[in-house]
Amino acid sequence: MSKGFQIVVCIKQVPDPRYLSKIVIDPVTKTIRRENVPAVINPLDKNALEEALRIKERFGGKVVAISMGPPQAERVCRDALAMGADEAILLCDKALAGSDTLATAYALSLAIKKLGNFDMIFCGNETVDGSTAQVPPQLAEFLGVPHVTRVRKIISVNRSEMVVERTIEYGYMKVKVKLPAVIAVIKDINEPRLPTVSAILRCYKKEIVKWTASDIGANPQYIGLAGSPTKVTDVFSPEVKRRREIFEGTVDEEIEWLIEKLHKSGVI
Amino acid sequence: MEFKLTPEQEMLRDTAREFAEKEVEPRVEEIERTRKIPKDLIKKLFDLGFGGLIIPEEYGGSGAGHLARAIVLEEIAYSCPALAFTLQIVHLGQAPLVFYGSEEQKKKWLPDLAKGKLIASCAVTEPTGGSDVLGIKTFAKKENNEYVISGRKCFITNVHLANIHGVLAKSEENPRHMTFFMIEGDRPGVKPGREENKMGLHGCNTGELILNNVRVPAENIVGTEGKGLKVALTAITNVGRMGVAATAVGIMRRCLDEAVKFASQRVLYGQPISKLQAIQWLVSDIYLRYESARLLLHRAAWMIDQGIRADAEVGMVKWAATEGAVECASKLSSILGGYGIMEEYVAQRLIRDAYVLVPSAGTNEIMRIVISRKAFERVT
Numbered sequence: 292m293s294k295g296f297q298i299v300v301c302i303k304q305v306p307d308p309r310y311l312s313k314i315v316i317d318p319v320t321k322t323i324r325r326e327n328v329p330a331v332i333n334p335l336d337k338n339a340l341e342e343a344l345r346i347k348e349r350f351g352g353k354v355v356a357i358s359m360g361p362p363q364a365e366r367v368c369r370d371a372l373a374m375g376a377d378e379a380i381l382l383c384d385k386a387l388a389g390s391d392t393l394a395t396a397y398a399l400s401l402a403i404k405k406l407g408n409f410d411m412i413f414c415g416n417e418t419v420d421g422s423t424a425q426v427p428p429q430l431a432e433f434l435g436v437p438h439v440t441r442v443r444k445i446i447s448v449n450r451s452e453m454v455v456e457r458t459i460e461y462g463y464m465k466v467k468v469k470l471p472a473v474i475a476v477i478k479d480i481n482e483p484r485l486p487t488v489s490a491i492l493r494c495y496k497k498e499i500v501k502w503t504a505s506d507i508g509a510n511p512q513y514i515g516l517a518g519s520p521t522k523v524t525d526v527f528s529p530e531v532k533r534r535r536e537i538f539e540g541t542v543d544e545e546i547e548w549l550i551e552k553l554h555k556s557g558v559i
Numbered sequence: 560m561e562f563k564l565t566p567e568q569e570m571l572r573d574t575a576r577e578f579a580e581k582e583v584e585p586r587v588e589e590i591e592r593t594r595k596i597p598k599d600l601i602k603k604l605f606d607l608g609f610g611g612l613i614i615p616e617e618y619g620g621s622g623a624g625h626l627a628r629a630i631v632l633e634e635i636a637y638s639c640p641a642l643a644f645t646l647q648i649v650h651l652g653q654a655p656l657v658f659y660g661s662e663e664q665k666k667k668w669l670p671d672l673a674k675g676k677l678i679a680s681c682a683v684t685e686p687t688g689g690s691d692v693l694g695i696k697t698f699a700k701k702e703n704n705e706y707v708i709s710g711r712k713c714f715i716t717n718v719h720l721a722n723i724h725g726v727l728a729k730s731e732e733n734p735r736h737m738t739f740f741m742i743e744g745d746r747p748g749v750k751p752g753r754e755e756n757k758m759g760l761h762g763c764n765t766g767e768l769i770l771n772n773v774r775v776p777a778e779n780i781v782g783t784e785g786k787g788l789k790v791a792l793t794a795i796t797n798v799g800r801m802g803v804a805a806t807a808v809g810i811m812r813r814c815l816d817e818a819v820k821f822a823s824q825r826v827l828y829g830q831p832i833s834k835l836q837a838i839q840w841l842v843s844d845i846y847l848r849y850e851s852a853r854l855l856l857h858r859a860a861w862m863i864d865q866g867i868r869a870d871a872e873v874g875m876v877k878w879a880a881t882e883g884a885v886e887c888a889s890k891l892s893s894i895l896g897g898y899g900i901m902e903e904y905v906a907q908r909l910i911r912d913a914y915v916l917v918p919s920a921g922t923n924e925i926m927r928i929v930i931s932r933k934a935f936e937r938v939t
Contacts, residue, residue: 331573366566373570485578488608488621491570 295352296410298343302336304364305420321526332367335415337483343413344375353377372494373486384503391519392425400433401507416475427475438473575634583638590762605675619670626860629805636809640912641763647802648716652679654794659782680721682712682768699728706775712768718751719764727791739787741779748773759911799920800877807880811849814887841890848883871933874926884913
């Protein structure tokens with residue numbers, strides 16, 4: 292374990308969940324209007340970074356954070372450096388704009404391959420904006436490595452494998468996975484640290500490496516809108532309607548009536 | 560001129576905000592009830608580096624500066640003005656050394672003050688002298704290379720928390736000469752006295768410092784012997800008053816957010832009360848008070864960071880922010896109607912906390928005198 296682990300963490304800039312109620316969907320373009328909503332690092336990505344940092348602190352090694360996004364996404368790279376990542380890379384190119392999860396995973400996989408050898412890749416299980424949870428498994432497929440999603444605990448790690456707990460609907464599974472692997476974490480895994488004042492000041496003295504689509508050797512057919520098979524046909528806010536009925540009778544009659552109503556409406 | 564924070568300051572603000580939301584906000588009810596700030600919370604402040612904001616890097620701080628400090632204090636005060644005030648006095652205790660300490664003194668004390676291993680109070684006020692600082696009756700008598708100090712200080716924030724005290728004392732030989740000493744808490748004759756019960760800022764410790772024939776070596780004098788008033792006033796102006804103002808600005812932003820939230824949700828006459836002009840005017844008043852005080856705060860802090868004398872500007876923001884905080888909290892209470900005086904709602908606490916800030920670090924009448932000096936001297 293002398294050289295420790297080479298760890299990559301994928302991070303994304305998303306609208307600040309504190310202000311989700313202020314996000315508006317443009318009725319014409321069907322896109323999210325993000326103006327006036329501050330952007331932050333995706334909350335679960337902080338858990339992913341925290342877990343990577345803990346492993347590095349225990350076993351040694353290096354943590355590299357990678358993000359893909361517009362120039363403003365440099366801020367989340369700085370956040371990662373302030374938390375303790377050794378390096379941060381931003382994939383930033385207009386050709387990458389409009390990428391769906393598949394095109395994003397493809398671009399991230401090329402960037403990770405360009406970095407060279409790695410032992411583990413940590414991701415947040417999903418982002419607060421898209422919530423697809425597709426990128427981690429897709430990324431693993433592109434890299435040809437196994438993946439585990441919904442990871443809530445890392446039980447043990449050694450040079451060749453990792454044992455983790457992943458949540459399932461009514462409990463959890465204990466999974467042994469060969470390294471290198473993609474690990475997608477959920478909130479329960481840890482409490483992400485806050486950066487110290489000195490780390491904040493230091494992180495602005497470091498360089499953020501910026502790579503374009505050609506730097507990672509991306510095939511233009513597989514990135515951006517051209518490389519995205521997902522077509523969003525409509526985006527809308529669900530209309531919430533309340534129905535109200537008043538039934539009066541004895542308690543038994545009222546209960547019977549209520550149960551019948553709930554059955555008919557499919558609630559129970 | 561750009562009215563925006565640097566990226567570093569923005570990240571610092573976001574970090575302080577997250578800290579306040581996650582670590583402080585859930586403890587506020589406990590702090591209010593027990594009138595004690597949990598020690599682990601104070602430790603966390605130091606662990607994050609919020610204790611060493613004005614201490615230069617070479618002495619173990621971050622050297623982030625006074626604007627950075629104002630930003631952090633505003634965020635913490637938004638959730639818990641009592642904790643913000645405790646932190647701001649931590650900085651005040653360091654300030655005499657930061658501004659006037661010798662190289663030796665800085666090396667000796669600042670690294671431990673930045674880490675929180677040492678917490679210093681700044682003890683100037685006495686029953687006979689606060690605004691009239693010449694009225695203090697703590698005397699220092701020189702005996703060979705030592706001083707024997709006796710007196711009783713009052714209204715000293717953090718006095719029961721501190722393990723070293725900055726003390727202003729008069730020379731027994733010449734009462735017009737005042738000297739500023741750092742006095743370790745474990746010296747014989749040093750004892751914190753009675754703990755005060757304030758109407759607000761519950762949990763923020765305030766009390767007496769009793770000095771009974773305390774022997775202090777000459778090496779503990781900060782600045783020059785006989786010139787201690789300058790040391791105390793520089794610290795109180797640039798750090799103490801600024802910290803009071805930053806705490807008040809945090810209260811004002813909380814008032815604004817609470818006012819908007821309540822007015823948007825409370826339905827009267829078939830619509831949210833935010834649609835009523837009477838409520839809109841109250842919200843606008845709060846908004847204006849907050850924004851103007853924040854701009855004054857940032858300007859004064861920027862001046863201090865640049866090494867520009869800012870006595871009048873600090874006086875302006877201390878006055879505007881503290882009276883503004885009282886007004887904002889009172890207007891918030893008006894918007895809330897009956898809920899404004901209920902303990903489950905934050906408005907009543909903000910009123911009480913804001914009132915405590917008004918006489919702190921110099922009354923606003925004193926601020927007016929400081930401001931007027933510049934008004935008569937200024938050139939445009």
